[in-house]
Amino acid sequence: MKTTTMIAGAALGALLASTAMAEELTVVSFGGAYGAAQKKHMIDPYTAKTGTKILFEDYSGGIAEIKAQVEAGNIQWDVVDIEVIDLERACSEGLLEVIPASVLAPGADGTPGAQDFIPAAIANECGVGNIVWTIIYAYNEKTIGSVKPNSIGDFFNTKKIVGKRAMRKRPQVNLEWALIADGVPVAKVYEVLATEAGQARAFAKLDTIKDDIVWFDSWSQVPQLLNDGGAVMGQSANGRIFDAIKKDGKPFKMVWDAHVYDLDVWAVVKGSKKKDLAYDFISFAAGTKPLAGMPDVAYGPTRKSSMVLVDPSVIPDLPTSHLDEGLKADGIFWADYGESLGEKFNEWMLK
Amino acid sequence: MNDTPTIAPVALERGTSDVLTKAEIRLAHREVRRHKMVAFALVVPLLLFLFFSFVAPIATMLHRGFYSPVVAQLIPNTLQSLATWDGQGQPDDAVLTNMAIDLKRLAADRTSGKLAAEINRNKPGASSVVKSSARKLRRTDDADLAQNGATLLLAANKAWADPLMWRAVQKSGDTYTDGFYLTALDLERTFEGELQIREATQIYIKLYTKTLRMALIITLMCLILGYPLAYYLANAPSKTANLLMIFVLLPFWTSLLVRTTAWIALLQTNGVVNSFLTGVGITSEPLDMLYTEFSTIIAMTHILLPFMILPLYSVMKGIDPTLMRAAMSMGARPIPAFIKIYLPNTMPGLSAGALLVFIISVGYYITPALVGGTDGQMISNIIAFHMQQSNNWGLAAALGSMLLILILTLYWVYDHLVGTDNIKLG
Numbered sequence: 001m002k003t004t005t006m007i008a009g010a011a012l013g014a015l016l017a018s019t020a021m022a023e024e025l026t027v028v029s030f031g032g033a034y035g036a037a038q039k040k041h042m043i044d045p046y047t048a049k050t051g052t053k054i055l056f057e058d059y060s061g062g063i064a065e066i067k068a069q070v071e072a073g074n075i076q077w078d079v080v081d082i083e084v085i086d087l088e089r090a091c092s093e094g095l096l097e098v099i100p101a102s103v104l105a106p107g108a109d110g111t112p113g114a115q116d117f118i119p120a121a122i123a124n125e126c127g128v129g130n131i132v133w134t135i136i137y138a139y140n141e142k143t144i145g146s147v148k149p150n151s152i153g154d155f156f157n158t159k160k161i162v163g164k165r166a167m168r169k170r171p172q173v174n175l176e177w178a179l180i181a182d183g184v185p186v187a188k189v190y191e192v193l194a195t196e197a198g199q200a201r202a203f204a205k206l207d208t209i210k211d212d213i214v215w216f217d218s219w220s221q222v223p224q225l226l227n228d229g230g231a232v233m234g235q236s237a238n239g240r241i242f243d244a245i246k247k248d249g250k251p252f253k254m255v256w257d258a259h260v261y262d263l264d265v266w267a268v269v270k271g272s273k274k275k276d277l278a279y280d281f282i283s284f285a286a287g288t289k290p291l292a293g294m295p296d297v298a299y300g301p302t303r304k305s306s307m308v309l310v311d312p313s314v315i316p317d318l319p320t321s322h323l324d325e326g327l328k329a330d331g332i333f334w335a336d337y338g339e340s341l342g343e344k345f346n347e348w349m350l351k
Numbered sequence: 352m353n354d355t356p357t358i359a360p361v362a363l364e365r366g367t368s369d370v371l372t373k374a375e376i377r378l379a380h381r382e383v384r385r386h387k388m389v390a391f392a393l394v395v396p397l398l399l400f401l402f403f404s405f406v407a408p409i410a411t412m413l414h415r416g417f418y419s420p421v422v423a424q425l426i427p428n429t430l431q432s433l434a435t436w437d438g439q440g441q442p443d444d445a446v447l448t449n450m451a452i453d454l455k456r457l458a459a460d461r462t463s464g465k466l467a468a469e470i471n472r473n474k475p476g477a478s479s480v481v482k483s484s485a486r487k488l489r490r491t492d493d494a495d496l497a498q499n500g501a502t503l504l505l506a507a508n509k510a511w512a513d514p515l516m517w518r519a520v521q522k523s524g525d526t527y528t529d530g531f532y533l534t535a536l537d538l539e540r541t542f543e544g545e546l547q548i549r550e551a552t553q554i555y556i557k558l559y560t561k562t563l564r565m566a567l568i569i570t571l572m573c574l575i576l577g578y579p580l581a582y583y584l585a586n587a588p589s590k591t592a593n594l595l596m597i598f599v600l601l602p603f604w605t606s607l608l609v610r611t612t613a614w615i616a617l618l619q620t621n622g623v624v625n626s627f628l629t630g631v632g633i634t635s636e637p638l639d640m641l642y643t644e645f646s647t648i649i650a651m652t653h654i655l656l657p658f659m660i661l662p663l664y665s666v667m668k669g670i671d672p673t674l675m676r677a678a679m680s681m682g683a684r685p686i687p688a689f690i691k692i693y694l695p696n697t698m699p700g701l702s703a704g705a706l707l708v709f710i711i712s713v714g715y716y717i718t719p720a721l722v723g724g725t726d727g728q729m730i731s732n733i734i735a736f737h738m739q740q741s742n743n744w745g746l747a748a749a750l751g752s753m754l755l756i757l758i759l760t761l762y763w764v765y766d767h768l769v770g771t772d773n774i775k776l777g
Contacts, residue, residue, distance in 0.1 A: 062740075064739065064740040064741070064742065065739070067742050068738075068739055068742060071742060089464065091461070092458070092461060092463065092464060092482065092485075092486065093461060093462075093463070093464025093465070094460065094461030094462055094464070164620075194479070196476065214642070214724075215724070215725060228619070228620070228621050229620050229621045229637075230619065230620050230621075332486075335482060335486075336478075336479040336482045336483045336486070337478075337479045339464070339467055339468050339471050339478035339479075339482075340471050340475055340476045340477070340478045340479055342741070343471065343475060343741065344475065346736070346741070347551070347552040347554055349725055350554045350558070350725070350728070350733070351552065351554065
């Protein structure tokens with residue numbers, strides 16, 4: 001009896017000691033090629049510099065998991081890489097910490113942080129700029145057949161392009177695309193989507209391809225789906241397709257028509273116990289040099305001083321070179337309509 | 352003959368000792384109590400475990416299905432002033448002003464999203480009204496807000512003139528509500544308090560029927576596959592039977608996740624099954640098998656099959672083979688003999704297996720989540736969705752309670768029709 005107690009005590013002591021000793025930070029991002037680039041340019045250098053261990057985990061975006069953690073008071077994540085389309089909502093719902101201005105480190109050329117970032121990257125008080133990225137759709141040249149798609153209308157045209165389309169299982173971007181494919185001018189998309197009639201129109205358009213959609217949760221599934229024939233074309237973050245083409249030589253082709261571009265920022269989950277460490281990490285990760293590594297996967301850095309360091313040959317592949325073909329994702333619209341359209345979208349899925 | 356006299360005194364002695372003294376009775380009672388206490392103490396850990404892991408969570412779940420305190424906590428002033436509103440037309444300016452003040456405060460506290468989510472459950476689309484108004488009112492001046500709150504609120508969003516919006520606010524303000532249970536039944540209450548079919552969408556009843564139907568199909572499939580196999584196992588020579596039993600049990604001991612993902616590899620578009628079918632020329636195009644109801648049913652049948660085979664096998668093993676021979680020797684043909692003699696004897700195992708498979712599959716989660724796509728989702732996936740994604744714990748609790756009630760009802764019906772006392776689990 002006594003020995004058991006002693007062993008148990010010793011084990012408990014060791015456990016407590018080990019959790020107290022190692023300073024660990026949980027950083028959550030999107031995994032895949034993008035996660036690998038972040039690990040190489042942000043996570044590993046930070047650990048090498050400070051000795052802080054980082055638990056680098058994947059999630060599939062959206063605010064649900066953050067919300068569940070905050071509402072249940074069980075905070076497991078410290079730093080999250082969040083899409084700006086979700087940022088405004090997460091921030092206004094009190095799921096993220098307000099980031100102090102001191103976190104914006106000056107650029108490598110000495111420009112103060114606030115001037116070095118592009119304005120959109122620090123427009124929200126809960127996030128610090130990371131990358132400019134975009135959502136395009138891509139197809140596999142081997143499986144698509146003889147007729148190739150080249151517009152968003154083709155994505156919704158099941159007669160012209162036969163086969164499965166992979167789409168991310170959430171209303172964001174899908175509803176925008178449905179309206180554009182239905183003839184709504186790009187500049188008017190959010191205005192139309194704010195009305196009941198516009199929402200009905202978007203869902204009606206999605207209805208026309210519902211049987212041909214393969215839903216996915218995580219961006220990293222798309223190259224896989226295109227590759228193994230699970231889908232002939234699929235919505236994707238541009239970097240994933242870029243990486244699959246460049247690194248693995250996949251026969252994928254991107255369609256830039258009506259791409260929905262957005263920013264990604266670093267944010268700190270409200271109630272994180274390692275807030276200061278989290279700020280320190282963000283200050284480092286959003287520095288000139290780590291950000292300059294992101295074009296490895298065709299994502300644009302949000303710092304002007306990083307742009308100078310970018311290899312000129314990748315510039316045509318960056319979302320910033322295609323802005324005139326695209327639509328800027330509206331974080332404020334989704335902050336206001338995310339909840340109600342989310343419910344409608346789920347009910348539509350189950351119907 | 353000599354024994355009789357010697358027995359009598361013993362009996363007599365016992366007779367006298369039957370009358371115990373009071374002290375002895377107390378002692379005996381104490382002994383019995385002590386035994387009971389010891390026995391009770393031994394089961395205390397189990398009882399505590401059951402209480403904390405079973406009774407308490409279920410009670411909390413039942414409670415959560417009725418309890419929704421959030422709105423009452425967030426906007427107490429508005430709700431108080433709204434209490435006297437008759438439900439017709441736009442409420443008084445005082446109510447609107449209170450709402451404007453509350454919204455400004457919520458926007459500053461970053462809790463407007465919570466209010467928006469709650470009200471949206473009573474009026475789809477309302478969350479955008481709440482959130483955009485809160486955002487606009489955040490930058491207003493306090494004095495101005497107290498003076499012209501009503502005008503500012505209407506300027507922020509004209510939906511605040513709509514009585515339906517206010518009815519939704521009022522309804523969300525109830526701390527105790529049957530709303531979650533009604534939603535789980537695809538019903539809603541009109542402002543006058545009458546029940547009606549939910550206008551927005553009806554999905555849950557359909558989901559419950561689908562879940563039950565799928566569970567029934569899975570049970571039947573398990574039965575069709577499991578019955579002959581169990582019969583064969585029970586009657587085969589023990590060497591073959593043991594070997595085959597290992598094949599039945601091996602998947603049973605393998606991780607559920609592994610077995611489910613194996614089905615993904617088999618059924619996917621370019622998976623083993625499709626490659627075979629196209630290779631042999633049965634189909635020219637690969638079939639869509641993964642992420643459908645079909646894949647869920649196949650995978651779950653495979654996973655739950657041992658639950659059917661094991662009780663059937665143990666019952667069949669105990670049936671005397673001479674019974675069938677006797678029936679046939681008396682002129683019964685094989686099929687009637689089987690139906691009249693063998694089948695009734697396997698009923699205990701059949702009931703147990705069918706009930707096990709059915710009840711387990713009604714509440715199944717992992718397999719439909721992995722291979723079900725959108726078609727193959729069952730009610731537990733939607734419960735998980737409301738727990739983890741939409742954070743609507745009230746609705747998740749209501750749906751869970753309904754599932755519990757449903758299963759208890761089915762069990763009761765089963766008990767009345769077949770009787771549960773003849774179940775033999777192993």
